[in-house]
Amino acid sequence: MGGLESGQAVAFASGMAAIAAVFDQLAAGAVVVLPEDCYQGVAGLAAAGAERQRWSVQRLAVDDTAGWIRACGVADLIWLESLSNPLLTVADVEAVCAAPRKPGAIVAVDCTFATPLNQRPLAFGATVSLQSATKFIGGHSDLLAGVATTGDDAPWHALRKSRELTGATPGTLEAFLAVRGARTLALRMQRAQQTALTLAERLERHPLVTRVRYPGLPSHPTHATAKRVLKSFGSVISFDLLGGAEFADRVCRHVRLIRHATSLGGVESTMERRAAVPGQGHLPPSLLRISVGIEDADDLWNDLDSSIRWAAP
Numbered sequence: 266m267g268g269l270e271s272g273q274a275v276a277f278a279s280g281m282a283a284i285a286a287v288f289d290q291l292a293a294g295a296v297v298v299l300p301e302d303c304y305q306g307v308a309g310l311a312a313a314g315a316e317r318q319r320w321s322v323q324r325l326a327v328d329d330t331a332g333w334i335r336a337c338g339v340a341d342l343i344w345l346e347s348l349s350n351p352l353l354t355v356a357d358v359e360a361v362c363a364a365p366r367k368p369g370a371i372v373a374v375d376c377t378f379a380t381p382l383n384q385r386p387l388a389f390g391a392t393v394s395l396q397s398a399t400k401f402i403g404g405h406s407d408l409l410a411g412v413a414t415t416g417d418d419a420p421w422h423a424l425r426k427s428r429e430l431t432g433a434t435p436g437t438l439e440a441f442l443a444v445r446g447a448r449t450l451a452l453r454m455q456r457a458q459q460t461a462l463t464l465a466e467r468l469e470r471h472p473l474v475t476r477v478r479y480p481g482l483p484s485h486p487t488h489a490t491a492k493r494v495l496k497s498f499g500s501v502i503s504f505d506l507l508g509g510a511e512f513a514d515r516v517c518r519h520v521r522l523i524r525h526a527t528s529l530g531g532v533e534s535t536m537e538r539r540a541a542v543p544g545q546g547h548l549p550p551s552l553l554r555i556s557v558g559i560e561d562a563d564d565l566w567n568d569l570d571s572s573i574r575w576a577a578p
């Protein structure tokens with residue numbers, strides 16, 4: 266993993282364990298800046314720490330690059346996601362990493378959706394790059410693991426120390442499975458990204474779909490940033506249906522090839538209505554997030570299109 270990210274990696278028992286180890290580096294009273302759209306687990310961890318007055322939290326829109334650059338001057342922890350979960354807005358990681366920052370500040374980039382094949386945050390100057398290896402690195406939905414990679418010795422030692430003190434070391438079988446998965450990462454990503462673009466283009470023309478959020482589409486608001494900071498656009502698509510939550514739930518119940526499940530990044534496609542998840546009520550009610558796997562593109566399209574038509578109000 267260190268080789269893929271061009272740094273030194275520390276493996277953890279889960280992506281959340283790796284994330285928690287980064288927060289564990291903060292001194293009392295630290296200022297944390299998080300994206301408005303991000304993985305709910307990291308938002309929950311930040312909120313829990315703020316409640317106990319361990320740190321304060323500010324939120325910024327993912328694409329407010331000027332705001333992020335200003336925040337670098339005051340924040341102790343800048344938290345970015347390469348592609349935000351679940352709205353898939355692309356952060357200008359390059360510009361934020363290049364901004365002058367408060368001495369000792371950490372710039373952490375959760376690169377799970379991009380994978381190290383599409384972005385290497387350390388090359389832009391990030392302090393730490395994070396992967397939930399549970400997702401694309403493992404690739405088979407059969408393990409929990411996380412990886413934090415740094416470019417310098419000091420943060421690497423600090424993360425290892427935190428892992429030791431909190432017991433967040435991955436199991437041997439999980440580590441073995443993650444390495445097995447990493448061997449096919451490039452092949453899986455190539456196939457899944459190609460299919461994701463095909464599905465996104467077809468969804469964009471679908472009469473029952475109002476909005477497609479996939480940064481590989483020229484219509485995507487952060488497409489230009491995506492082309493600059495990512496090698497390719499990943500294999501997660503979010504889209505909104507012409508109708509409400511019930512319509513979207515019926516689609517999820519009807520799909521057969523696509524699994525109705527929360528996790529993502531596996532060889533099998535998974536889909537979920539994100540606003541149905543506790544704490545995610547702020548999201549558009551009919552937004553479906555699909556993680557495209559390596560199945561045949563037409564088979565996936567037939568499953569999706571027939572389910573949308575069947576479920577239409």
Ligand SMILES: Cc1ncc(COP(=O)(O)O)c(C=O)c1O
Nearest residue numbers: 279280281304350377397399410
């Ligand atoms: C972007 C992102 N980061 C981190 C995590 C947490 O990873 P794990 O499930 O391995 O704890 C997730 C999980 O969904 C995620 O989507």
